[in-house]
Amino acid sequence: MKAPAWQPGAALALLLGLLGGLAGLQFLPRLLLPAEQAGLLAAALGLGVWVRWSRPGRTPLLLVLGVLLGLLWAQQRACWRLADGLAPAHIGQPVWVEAEVDGLPQALAGYGGVGGWRLPLRLLERPDGVPEQVSVSWFPGAGREQAPRAGERWRLQLRLKPVHALQNPGLPDTELWLLERGVRAQGSVRAGERLAAASAWNLAAARERIRAAIQARVSEPRARAVLAGLAIGDQGGIAAGDWALLRDTGVVHLFAVSGLHITWFAWLAAAGVHGLWRRSAWLCTRWPAPAAARWLGLAAALGYALLAGWGVPAQRTVGLLAVLVLLQSSARIWPWALALSLAGAVVGLADPWALVTPGFWLSFAAVALLMQAAPAEDEAAAGWRRLPQLAWQGLRVQLLASAGLAPLTLIFFGQVSLVGLLTNLVAVPLVTSVLVPLALGGLLLAPLWQLGTWGVQALFAGLELAQRLPGAVWWAAQAPWFIEALALLGVALALLRLPRAVRALGLALLLPLLLWTPARPAPGRFALTVIDVGQGSAAWVQTAGHALLFDAGPRWGGDSDAGARVVLPLLRAAGVNHLDALVISHDDADHSGGGASVLASLPVAARWGSLPPQHALQPVQPCRAGLAWEWEGVRFEWLHPGGPGEAAARDNARSCVLRVQDAAGQALLLTADIEAAQERELLQRAAPLRATVLLLPHHGSKSSSSAEFLAAVQPQLAFAQAGFMNRHGHPAAPVRERLAVAGVPLLTSAECGAWQWLSSQPPGSQACWRLQRRRYWLTAAPAGALDDEPD
Incomplete structure (x- = not known):
């Protein structure tokens, strides 16, 4: 019997099931037992054979098959990651290792205000039962006179403990955050000696040199922290009060080089390349403007992500954008839902834990919204007549992004900035078109950082005025998961190009989230x-x-x-x-x-x-x-x-x-x-x-x-x-x-x-x-x- 032709609906069902399985394992209280894994594998093989030769109507079976495959792969990845853990014999005991400082050291305040550093280490030589990736604190003392720097190789005596973080309802899970990054132990440095300096090509060392240059040239603490954050993705210096200000005014995404920021940067780069490329007939005959915009936009995102430290959020965002660019560059027309699902599945296979983190969904939603807002290629006018159209397009994208990401922000962070649309209209062009170029340009011409300082001061003065407006921030209680799921469905229905009645239904599905109030104790109880x-x-x-x-x-x-x-x-x-x-x-x-x-x-x-x-x-x-x-x-x-x-x-x-x-x-x-x-x-x-x-x-x-x-x-x-x-x-x-x-x-x-x-x-x-x-x-x-x- 000849197998039926592969249909986009069937592929979409398989990909959605795969995403569901990859995410589903992250909600389990324990990993699957060997007998359970064997049962799932047998079921997946049997279902795969059945689907291969089944008649039409196999879409639900593909959805189930995807779930089984996702569960099995996420289980395997989790087993590999957890296997690299700290053995009980090493808990609290001194161990000697050879390690490389595999990232930017972050300033750390200890007891009595003593200053130290938080060091991300990749252990090159270590005893059995000690994980490869650890995070340790370094404070000055006997045998600790010189703090390690990024990219250096050291012989260190460490005292380690298992990863353990605060656990509270309504707050992010730091243990998951560390697991996703491969950090399997925490501890402190007891003694050490430097074995080798950082190589000239070490990315972390280059980023630390840039940070040191900004700190030496910029005296104003807020501007120094913001410029370092925009140039190299180092947000460690931004004060807690400033983070609260950025969240309350809805512009925090512009100051954390996250998936959302990288996506926005790639979109702006692609739009700029497309506009300039079309002006040259010679360039267009050798490489079509849409293709050049896609690939050079991706290259810009990759370069920015590398300069920002190539962290996990940056990696998964660049991977997501790369898959989308590949699909758009193929000879076939991919429905946007299928393209996004395939991109999400590729990222999820590489990083299953990403599927339950806010950063993934904010990046994913940002890409979807930008695809939704992107105009057709023949919509653009030529010459100066295109400027009003570009301005309206930018405003339209901002409106759609603010509306579409607001429910996600409410679900993940419990707040929505009601002044965010106003502040973003000013902050987005100022940050992306002025502050980021000045932060990067200062690497070649240091006085540009002083211009950047004035820009940061002016922006934050405006944000502080916006924060003081009545009703600037709306806070909401965390709703049950099924209400949040309804809200996400409602957002999708309201923003897609669907009949008005369906969009109205989507808006109605948001009401339970907005009106939810937690239960309180009965009178006489507490x-x-x-x-x-x-x-x-x-x-x-x-x-x-x-x-x-x-x-x-x-x-x-x-x-x-x-x-x-x-x-x-x-x-x-x-x-x-x-x-x-x-x-x-x-x-x-x-x-x-x-x-x-x-x-x-x-x-x-x-x-x-x-x-x-x-x-x-x-x-x-x-x-x-x-x-x-x-x-x-x-x-x-x-x-x-x-x-x-x-x-x-x-x-x-x-x-x-x-x-x-x-x-x-x-x-x-x-x-x-x-x-x-x-x-x-x-x-x-x-x-x-x-x-x-x-x-x-x-x-x-x-x-x-x-x-x-x-x-x-x-x-x-x-x-x-x-x-x-x-x-x-x-x-x-x-x-x-x-x-x-x-x-x-x-x-x-x-x-x-x-x-x-x-x-x-x-x-x-x-x-x-x-x-x-x-x-x-x-x-x-x-x-x-x-x-x-x-x-």
Whole structure:
């Protein structure tokens, strides 16, 4: 029997199934077992034979076949990647390696403000059980007088630990980000010696030289960081506040050399080449203008991606564009959906993890929107008459891109810049036509960087004005996946060249996403979220109508803190747009470090705390024992400090202690950093300590959680907010033993991630975010492991 002719619909079904299978594995809590792999392989082979000789109607079978093939390939790639992991015997133990600094070192602030570097290393010689790609911190000290530079080869003594990152609802998964880049261990440099300088052709070393030149010539910090970001893709110097400004004004894509930026750059380069090429009859007779525009646009994208460091987002974007250029250059007419699906499948086969990252979908959508907006080749007028048409075309592309990418931005980042269209109309031509040429031109003529500095200052002054406009940013709670899927379908229907009724249906499908509001606790009940901030403290308590944040997490050095990076995104993803109370339990940086960021970004009705008069977060109301209030039938009561003497104590001893009790008697005890002496004071005053859930004092330090205190609290569950392999050894072994003797289960943020508890339900480990969102790459915390570097 002759096999039926291959149809575009069948090919599209196979490619979509392949994409679905590649992405589907990334949502599994574990990898497939050998028997499961064998079953899928047998099913794929059988289905392939059936499809080969089947009659018309095979399209659904091809979709299933694609899913099976995608699952099997993603499984194999994951096995290869995870096999290059850190063996347990090397965890926390010194190992000697020979390594090359395989990227730009990034400035890093350590304890006490000591400056260091984050080094991406490719290990050339290493013991068995040590992965090839690692990320380590370097701080000055004995045996560490000279910091390694990009491209250099070193002999280093490293102390490594498995990859482990904070896990919170509504936030990106950093462990996935590191897995995609092949980084399979993290750690610190203990000692080392340089073996060889970087070669003259080393790309990372060349980029570091460019960065050093910009830093030497440009004195203004913001301009220095922006010019380095635009020239070589180094965004490490851009301040956290500036990133927030760029996000709020909808122009962040112009300052991160991401897939979206590279795609836009390739499109502009192709448009410029096409316009100039058509003016030369000699060029057109040797190479048609459309072909020259496609290939030279791709070459421009490749060159820019290489200069920007050739990272994973750049690689997959250039790959996506290369496939599209090849298809467009073939002798056949490819439907745009089939061309995009084939390009996505090629990128997905090379990098299956890309299919569940925002960067891939933003790049993919940008390419689709540019294809949708591109005019026919015969639409262009000649000479100066083409300028109005080009202006309208650019405005049309900007309108379509802003409208099409807004739902994706809302889904991935929980916000849409309502002033983004206005700011992009100015920022896109200014950045792409002025700042980028000046940033690159400064490599040949350094005074151009001064012109670039003035341009950056003018742009940011305008962005700051736009940010202050009423309603500049619209934040939305994170909706369930099926509502997000409906919204994506709606965007596709609304933007495609379809009948008006179908487009109207697409717009209607966006409404559930825009109107979604998360459920709140019933009156008389409360919900607790213990936020994973590493070695620090932050807990969010919500009632039917109010929200309280107890501590705001640590400051990590420089302008980076948990308030901006973790607490605020989590609250916004949960639909919280204001706080009724912010509590800063005491002035230790691991509890108060994120407070300023929270206060700067969210309205706060009341501030409580135990802070010295000169503290930057003053004024606060003192949390005096005996003060109490109710919200929707939930009682909040301060238990500590108890008097003027305790309030005048220093640091941990004056920590605020808050008890929260619902209408049914279920209670929560938030203890901050009190120690054994304060526990005895609470017992002597006969404070109402009994609680269902206890957040362990001082992160589980051995100086707290005495047996008498635990007996008075009688918790059903204890939780320690402690960093993965933290340098303090929290929670301490004696505390673990006391809890075990008392029969109290213990959870930690290192093994649990964020933890959520609704007071109407029994507390348990099932509420750990690492279990709720279990993925095969997530690292478990080895009990009792210690480290002496910050997470």
